Amino acid sequence: MAADIRTVSAREKGSLRITGIGAIVTWNSGSGSMEILRDRDILIGADKILGIGRFEDKDAELSFDAGGRILTAGLIDPHTHPVFAETREQEFEMRIRGLSYLEIAAAGGGIRNSVRKLRQMSEDELFERSLKRVRRFVDYGSTTIEAKSGYGLSVEDELKSLRVIRRLNEELELDLVPTFMGAHEIPDEYRDQRDAYVDLVCSEMIPAVAEQGLAEYCDVFAEPSVFLRDETEKIFRAAQDRGLKLRVHADEFESIGVTELAVSMGASSADHLLAVTDSGIEALKRGSTTATLLPGTAFFLGHSHYAPARRLWDEGISVALASDFNPGSSMTQNLQLIMTLACTQMKLTPMEALQAVTVNAARALDRSHLIGSVEPGMQADLLLWDVDDIRQIAYWYGMNHVYAVFKKGKLIHRA
Numbered sequence: 181m182a183a184d185i186r187t188v189s190a191r192e193k194g195s196l197r198i199t200g201i202g203a204i205v206t207w208n209s210g211s212g213s214m215e216i217l218r219d220r221d222i223l224i225g226a227d228k229i230l231g232i233g234r235f236e237d238k239d240a241e242l243s244f245d246a247g248g249r250i251l252t253a254g255l256i257d258p259h260t261h262p263v264f265a266e267t268r269e270q271e272f273e274m275r276i277r278g279l280s281y282l283e284i285a286a287a288g289g290g291i292r293n294s295v296r297k298l299r300q301m302s303e304d305e306l307f308e309r310s311l312k313r314v315r316r317f318v319d320y321g322s323t324t325i326e327a328k329s330g331y332g333l334s335v336e337d338e339l340k341s342l343r344v345i346r347r348l349n350e351e352l353e354l355d356l357v358p359t360f361m362g363a364h365e366i367p368d369e370y371r372d373q374r375d376a377y378v379d380l381v382c383s384e385m386i387p388a389v390a391e392q393g394l395a396e397y398c399d400v401f402a403e404p405s406v407f408l409r410d411e412t413e414k415i416f417r418a419a420q421d422r423g424l425k426l427r428v429h430a431d432e433f434e435s436i437g438v439t440e441l442a443v444s445m446g447a448s449s450a451d452h453l454l455a456v457t458d459s460g461i462e463a464l465k466r467g468s469t470t471a472t473l474l475p476g477t478a479f480f481l482g483h484s485h486y487a488p489a490r491r492l493w494d495e496g497i498s499v500a501l502a503s504d505f506n507p508g509s510s511m512t513q514n515l516q517l518i519m520t521l522a523c524t525q526m527k528l529t530p531m532e533a534l535q536a537v538t539v540n541a542a543r544a545l546d547r548s549h550l551i552g553s554v555e556p557g558m559q560a561d562l563l564l565w566d567v568d569d570i571r572q573i574a575y576w577y578g579m580n581h582v583y584a585v586f587k588k589g590k591l592i593h594r595a
């Protein structure tokens with residue numbers, strides 16, 4: 181067992197000891213499964229977990245009494261669009277009155293609406309507005325989020341969005357993993373010359389993003405009404421040539437074989453997958469790409485169809501869950517609610533849903549060696565939950581059960 185009792189020498193005196201933990205619920209990389217540990221403390225040294233076991237006062241400089249609460253790894257949200265200028269509640273109401281997401285997009289709403297607003301806003305204003313929103317992820321237990329650009333869609337405005345993500349990462353305790361998503365939509369001025377826009381993404385945006393070190397990943401919205409399979413492949417090749425890793429919006433409305441493409445190119449994650457085909461599932465089984473599912477989006481758009489999470493899970497594919505936080509199709513930052521939707525609409529168990537927003541989400545961001553489980557050597561990103569049973573996080577729904585958030589060994593939020 182990796183999360184075993186470990187003694188600590190005086191040389192390794194901890195900075196913090198968490199005692200009085202009701203249960204630790206975590207992935208165990210030794211056994212390859214989730215487990216529940218009782219009667220253990222956690223010893224933290226600087227930003228890492230030093231040990232899990234029984235420790236005394238003298239083993240650490242400070243102690244924190246968990247009061248019998250349940251402890252897990254910090255939640256990880258591997259798919260968000262948090263840098264935008266304005267919310268879009270008017271489109272929310274249009275959908276309630278009967279227009280579809282794609283109809284609103286075709287009429288110039290949707291992503292293109294957000295693009296027009298973001299282009300008019302200064303970088304400082306965009307930063308201030310995004311900051312107010314993004315810091316709330318921590319209140320709901322997220323300690324790392326992926327963050328995409330994609331409401332700029334010009335060289336200048338995509339770089340502006342990514343610089344805002346970098347500033348948010350510097351300003352907040354929350355870690356943001358930056359993704360360039362210039363291929364989120366075709367902007368207004370390129371509607372009749374999509375090839376020229378794909379060229380702009382490949383030969384100007386990607387080189388500039390890579391040279392300035394502004395993103396770790398490149399993402400494409402692959403869909404018949406947005407970017408086609410060959411366009412996606414071209415953008416992916418340009419991104420890989422410049423050292424960016426890949427993730428993709430695939431099979432959300434209609435499959436065009438992009439899940440298969442993403443797996444064959446070694447993408448870290450294929451996201452949405454409501455319309456994933458048998459051949460897409462076969463590809464995911466053979467490859468190492470995580471399937472990141474976003475049930476909040478189907479819920480918020482009022483759809484009754486969800487991604488086939490149960491089947492993907494039972495086929496042995498690594499399934500993660502994310503909020504897809506964005507002003508058009510999923511306006512939530514609460515992964516606890518996403519866990520509930522995964523349970524009720526996609527038939528994952530509460531424990532599987534927890535695994536999907538911790539260790540599997542870490543895998544979707546290529547960080548499972550660092551975050552996503554409570555084991556010695558891992559970063560001390562930890563949550564204490566005000567629940568009696570771990571299943572209550574998903575069961576007692578629409579609530580915020582987070583009691584305390586530790587990031588890199590430091591208490592950064594308390595209810």
Ligand SMILES: [Zn+2]
Pocket residue numbers: 259261429504506
């Ligand atoms: Zn998205």
